Amino acid sequence: MTTTPNLRETEHDLAERFESFQAMALKLDMTRGKPCKEQLDLSRGLLEAITSDDYKALDGTDTRNYGGLEGIQEARQLFAEVFGCKADEVIIGGNASLQLMFDTLIRAHVFGVPGGERPWGQESKVKWLCPAPGYDRHFAITEHLGYELIIVPMTGSGPDMDKVEALAMDPAVKGLWVIPKYNNPTGESVSAECVTRLAAMKTGAPDFRIMWDDAYAVHHLGDVGDPVDNILDACQSAGHPNRVIMFASTSKISHAGAGISALAASSANIAWTKKHLSKQTIGPDKVNQLRHARYFKNLNGIENHMKGHAAIMKPKFDAVLQVLEEELGETGLATWTHPNGGYFISLDTPPGHAKNVVKMANDAGVKLTEAGATFPYGKDPDDRNIRLAPSFPSQLEIELAIRVVATCVKLSWARRG
Numbered sequence: 001m002t003t004t005p006n007l008r009e010t011e012h013d014l015a016e017r018f019e020s021f022q023a024m025a026l027k028l029d030m031t032r033g034k035p036c037k038e039q040l041d042l043s044r045g046l047l048e049a050i051t052s053d054d055y056k057a058l059d060g061t062d063t064r065n066y067g068g069l070e071g072i073q074e075a076r077q078l079f080a081e082v083f084g085c086k087a088d089e090v091i092i093g094g095n096a097s098l099q100l101m102f103d104t105l106i107r108a109h110v111f112g113v114p115g116g117e118r119p120w121g122q123e124s125k126v127k128w129l130c131p132a133p134g135y136d137r138h139f140a141i142t143e144h145l146g147y148e149l150i151i152v153p154m155t156g157s158g159p160d161m162d163k164v165e166a167l168a169m170d171p172a173v174k175g176l177w178v179i180p181k182y183n184n185p186t187g188e189s190v191s192a193e194c195v196t197r198l199a200a201m202k203t204g205a206p207d208f209r210i211m212w213d214d215a216y217a218v219h220h221l222g223d224v225g226d227p228v229d230n231i232l233d234a235c236q237s238a239g240h241p242n243r244v245i246m247f248a249s250t251s252k253i254s255h256a257g258a259g260i261s262a263l264a265a266s267s268a269n270i271a272w273t274k275k276h277l278s279k280q281t282i283g284p285d286k287v288n289q290l291r292h293a294r295y296f297k298n299l300n301g302i303e304n305h306m307k308g309h310a311a312i313m314k315p316k317f318d319a320v321l322q323v324l325e326e327e328l329g330e331t332g333l334a335t336w337t338h339p340n341g342g343y344f345i346s347l348d349t350p351p352g353h354a355k356n357v358v359k360m361a362n363d364a365g366v367k368l369t370e371a372g373a374t375f376p377y378g379k380d381p382d383d384r385n386i387r388l389a390p391s392f393p394s395q396l397e398i399e400l401a402i403r404v405v406a407t408c409v410k411l412s413w414a415r416r417g
């Protein structure tokens, strides 16, 4: 970003344009990364994947009955291919990976984790590293547990590892959040160096955990996805096999909120999870697991299916990028990401303007994710980051919404400098 922005329009022009948007009484929503109807329709066959007398898993398990805590074998195998691990390192969860993450941290808090000296809830203080801009719901879980959230800047290829390594030496720091591929919201993927360093670094806490949320593992916009090294293998090779727990779901593959989720981890972490899970439930929804395993079959099936998602998402991402370029490209007022996948584009306004821009856009009928939401405690220290979620609105709506947002960035600057 240049220090002397180059605005072609006057404040008066911009104010007039803003008022013309207001007069349109728009009702556009770009707040959350929800799949649109056309994306959900791609999985239409999912509900017919089980016929009335065909409900048995490969091993003969009647999926309609109780049991099978860790999930049916074919669903574990499906996610093992997504994670790049063995099927017995996978547990299939319910409809939301967030629930698996929440439950994992609650178990650590109440009972402690393998390799730990005591439950985290009995520590005098627990701190948690939060690469930011990041996912508000991650931060909310660790805030809810009373942990002190520490911002770690993102670099464009994952969290700033110099900072992570230094902060992880504090024994009160018990772990960190990572979205390895197409980070929400910056769209970046972690480098091979980042994976190696996370796996190998010294930590002050013997029971340090990486919450590796691979929510966008297969969500590429083009033919080739960003490569990300296998962190489970890296942790194993570095002598820290229990350091990482990986999470994913089909929320943005099949049905959001009605798919299946999974975690993957070392055998000790899997045994620990099962021990506590067995007190929580008699077993998961295996019918939905069977539907997904039959419908997708294997990673190749998922990858083919995701091409349908990409065909819908790519033009929407392109529309955002094109309008941002047209409106803001030569102004030097803002920067934004060009992700190869995922659900978001991250826009940085000049410092001190994001809240104002989000408010102005809202006044013109365009709802955006709350400014600050991408940082711990909902506070962006520079008040500059805005998350744009293009999946749900139509392409025409997106173009209009982004014109409004860009006009707000320029008007905010023209008025307040």
Ligand SMILES: Cc1ncc(COP(=O)(O)O)c(C=O)c1O
Residues within 6 Å of the ligand: 033, 095, 096, 097, 098, 099, 135, 179, 184, 213, 215, 248, 249, 250, 251, 256, 257, 261
């Ligand atoms: C990084 C990330 N993790 C998890 C989720 C939610 O996943 P699930 O529906 O499996 O709980 C989202 C949804 O936006 C997300 O962006």
